[in-house]
Amino acid sequence: MSNSKIKQIVEDMVKPFIDENGFELVDVEYVKEGSNYFLRVFVDKEGGIDIDECGRVSEYLSERLDEKDPITEAYFLEVSSPGAERPLKKPEDVHKAVGKHIYVTTYEPIKGHKEFEGLLQSFDGELVKMRVGQSNVEIPYAKVASARLAIVF
Numbered sequence: 001m002s003n004s005k006i007k008q009i010v011e012d013m014v015k016p017f018i019d020e021n022g023f024e025l026v027d028v029e030y031v032k033e034g035s036n037y038f039l040r041v042f043v044d045k046e047g048g049i050d051i052d053e054c055g056r057v058s059e060y061l062s063e064r065l066d067e068k069d070p071i072t073e074a075y076f077l078e079v080s081s082p083g084a085e086r087p088l089k090k091p092e093d094v095h096k097a098v099g100k101h102i103y104v105t106t107y108e109p110i111k112g113h114k115e116f117e118g119l120l121q122s123f124d125g126e127l128v129k130m131r132v133g134q135s136n137v138e139i140p141y142a143k144v145a146s147a148r149l150a151i152v153f
Contacts, residue, residue: 006030006039006071013064014041017057023049026082027089030075037075039065042082054079088147094123103150104128106143117150 007028018025026042043049043057058079065071088094088102103117110116116139118132128139128147 001070001072003030009068009070010039010041010061010065013068014057014061017060018043021053021056022046023053023057026093027087030071037071037073039071039075039077041077041079042086043079044082044086049081054081084151085148088149091123091125091141094120094128094141094147097147097149098123101150101152102130102147104130104139104147105145106139107145108143110139110143111137114145 007030010028010030011025014028015025017023023043023045026044027040028042029038029040031038031040041057041061043054045053058077061079062077065077085103086093088097097120100120101118102120104115106114106116108114116130116132116137118130118137120128121131121136122129123141126141128141128144130137130139
């Protein structure tokens with residue numbers, strides 16, 4: 001079974017519990033590292049999620065995975081917070097990040113660069129407007145390869 005199919009099955013399984021508890025499903029990854037497979041589920045909530053809440057999500061999901069058994073390989077299940085530099089996977093995530101410091105990579109160079117870090121000034125669904133150093137940069141959302149919050153030191 002493909003990784004994207006596994007991701008979709010896991011998202012569908014965990015979504016009712018996530019919604020019922022006021023959590024947010026940030027991302028699901030199914031990856032092979034060395035000889036081991038890892039199913040990683042990243043959850044959050046307003047004000048941050050704690051280890052006990054991650055444990056509750058893990059227990060719920062583990063029971064559902066045991067019932068349905070959609071993954072044939074042996075794997076490790078990890079449920080955690082996305083951390084301070086959480087990924088901005090969906091347009092809604094980018095909207096929520098306006099006014100925050102972010103890091104963006106693009107599929108192709110824009111103004112000669114493929115990496116940008118700075119203040120997200122606005123996002124209208126089409127255009128990511130950032131302040132990078134002393135310059136303003138406009139990045140078409142369709143050209144964004146990845147985006148995440150960035151910690152400023």
